[in-house]
Structures are given as C-alpha cells and as structure tokens.
Amino acid sequence: MTAKNHFLFSVSVASLTLGTLDPFVLLIAGAMSLLPDIDSSKSVYGKMFFPLSRLIERHFPHRTFTHSFFMTAIVAIGAVPLAFESKEFYFAALIGFFCGWFLDVFTKAGVSAFYPMSMARLVIPANPALRLSTGSKNEWFFSVIFLALIIISFQLHSSGGVMQIFTSLLAQPTGVSEMFRTHGQTNKIYALVDGQTATGNISGKFPVVDLLSNDVFIVRSSENILLTVGDAQCLQCHIRAGSARGVLGETVSIRVQEIKLNEKQIGNVVALLENESGEVLIYGELNLPDAADLRVETSQLQFNSLQVSTNLETKTVKFQSANLDDLRRLKTYTASGRLVVKIITNL
Numbered sequence: 001m002t003a004k005n006h007f008l009f010s011v012s013v014a015s016l017t018l019g020t021l022d023p024f025v026l027l028i029a030g031a032m033s034l035l036p037d038i039d040s041s042k043s044v045y046g047k048m049f050f051p052l053s054r055l056i057e058r059h060f061p062h063r064t065f066t067h068s069f070f071m072t073a074i075v076a077i078g079a080v081p082l083a084f085e086s087k088e089f090y091f092a093a094l095i096g097f098f099c100g101w102f103l104d105v106f107t108k109a110g111v112s113a114f115y116p117m118s119m120a121r122l123v124i125p126a127n128p129a130l131r132l133s134t135g136s137k138n139e140w141f142f143s144v145i146f147l148a149l150i151i152i153s154f155q156l157h158s159s160g161g162v163m164q165i166f167t168s169l170l171a172q173p174t175g176v177s178e179m180f181r182t183h184g185q186t187n188k189i190y191a192l193v194d195g196q197t198a199t200g201n202i203s204g205k206f207p208v209v210d211l212l213s214n215d216v217f218i219v220r221s222s223e224n225i226l227l228t229v230g231d232a233q234c235l236q237c238h239i240r241a242g243s244a245r246g247v248l249g250e251t252v253s254i255r256v257q258e259i260k261l262n263e264k265q266i267g268n269v270v271a272l273l274e275n276e277s278g279e280v281l282i283y284g285e286l287n288l289p290d291a292a293d294l295r296v297e298t299s300q301l302q303f304n305s306l307q308v309s310t311n312l313e314t315k316t317v318k319f320q321s322a323n324l325d326d327l328r329r330l331k332t333y334t335a336s337g338r339l340v341v342k343i344i345t346n347l
Helices: 003-018 023-033 035-039 044-048 050-059 069-078 080-085 087-106 138-158 162-170 173-183 266-273 324-328
Strands: 187-197 200-211 217-220 226-231 239-265 279-288 306-311 314-322 334-346
Touching: 003 023, 003 087, 003 138, 023 035, 023 087, 035 044, 035 050, 035 087, 044 050, 069 080, 069 087, 080 087, 173 187, 173 200, 173 217, 173 226, 173 239, 187 217, 187 226, 200 226, 200 239, 200 314, 239 266, 266 324, 266 334, 279 324, 314 324
Parallel strands: 226 239
Antiparallel strands: 187 200, 187 239, 200 217, 217 226, 239 334, 279 314, 279 334, 306 314
C-alpha cells in the first residue's frame, strides 16, 4: 500500500475507535502509520532517516521485522511516556503503527507478521488474484473508502457519537439527557417533545435547563415555567413524553461562580448578578434567621426551583435551577450559606 493509504486508513480507524476528531491525536496516528516502512530507504521515513533505514534494510528484508506483532509490542512499550501526557496520544500511536503494517497484509507480498518466530508471510485474501499491488490503480478505490470512513467518523462525532445517534433514534428522554451531558457545556440543548401533561397534550421545542436523572430532565416553557420531562411511565413528571429528541443549539460559554454568605443581605447578591449579561441559574442552600413572614408558593403543575423548610425560627431555602427573579423574591432578607451560580452566555 502507498503512504497515502496507510495515513488515511490509520486516521479513520483512530477516529472511529477512539471517538475523537482531535487533529493532534489523528496526526499522531497518521504519522505512526508510516513508521513500519522505515525498513525501506525509498519510503517517506526511509528518505528522512536514510542512515537508519539503510541499516535496517541491510539486516531485515522488507515487511518483516518492522511489520510484525513483535515490533508492535516494542512500540507499545516504547510509547508508554506518551500515556502520561495523554492516553489518546498513546493509543493513537499504537493504532497508527499497527494499521500501518497490517494494511500490507492485503498486498501480493503480504507481511511476516509473526517475525522472528516465523518468516511465513501473512497474506489476505487466500485468492492471489484478489490481492493488491502497491501503487496499482485499485489502490485509489481504497483511498476513496478510507476518506469516506473519515467523513463518516466526522459526522458521527459531530452528532454526539454512535450511542448518541442510537438513543436519538429511539426518541426517548434518555437520548436528550445524554446529549445534554455530552454537549451541555458547549452548546444550548433543546428538546423536541411530544407528550402529555396533567391538563392535556403538549408538543414543542423547549430549552433544556438541567438534568434530574439519566431519564428525567428539566425544560423551560414559553411562559418561563420549569417542567420536568420523562418517559410515558414517569408518573411524577410534568410532561410524560411519547417522544423526545435532542437538538444541538447555539454555542455557549458557561462560567461557574461560588458565592458564600455570612449573615449578609441577599439583595447584595442580586445586585452583583444583575450585572451579568447571560442566563443565570442558581443552586445551593441559604439559611434565613429572620424570615417568619417568608412565603414561597409551590405548585404540582411545575418544577419548583425554590423549596422552603422551617427549623425552629430559621427558614432554609434550597435552590435548584432557580433564576434571578427567584432570588429577587428574597432580596430583603439576611442569609448565611452557599450558592453556586452558573452563568450561560451565547457566543
């Protein structure tokens, strides 16, 4: 096989098996795929490292020592330092090297895969008429196939990977949850939902706010109400979805900020967060010592982002996926506790 096909094949295999489009990872795989042919002074690396390639060429016939499982084991040991930098780098190097020589199994000459135990050539297929000649026109056919594999890999990983596509085809909440878990730090996620609520049928495209579990997530309705979405058997969910598909939205930047209060007025936090230009989501717990008059209405028809409990004269407010308006309701109170604020900005 030509160097071009070695490179393309290794890149496609590395991308598909490692589930990555990282150019550095793929470049390592492609570069390592050319290394087995250093036993020929006419190869790419043979010309670059001519004294070494010439020495190897004199002592080992082409496609023997460097085209074997034995040499692959040596590379696996020698590449261990790469694993401390990145496991993907390490496995990309191994995949690249192995694919680099194994592809030559399909040529007329084959390779001595079991060297030094045996010089016998491993050749596939058994019918000599179906084997390839290096540099022949038939190699262009394989170049097209390998390029197609790279394009397929790009499409798969751009859509979230094989499992994401599979779960998306099932049109179940688990697929939306998986998409949010995988891409929620870089993209806005929307859910195309068709299901039922306590008051009737519902369908539409809703922004996903957060996850409650692997198969239940929170969306925000057009009325700015939070609703939980689960499958048709989720009796406690506000929307029992017959179908739910995730959609990748606009690119976002997410910044997380921790705010600690020690008997400070909540209004100070509100003033701080009002300067933020993005969407604000608030999580955490605050203790309000002088809040006997505090009343927070809840409803079974929506997800309640504020939960209030009373312990003697102190009220505890728990926040989950709360927004700035929720916090404004408490701005006159003094509190102690910790809040985690997620600020989401469209790029």
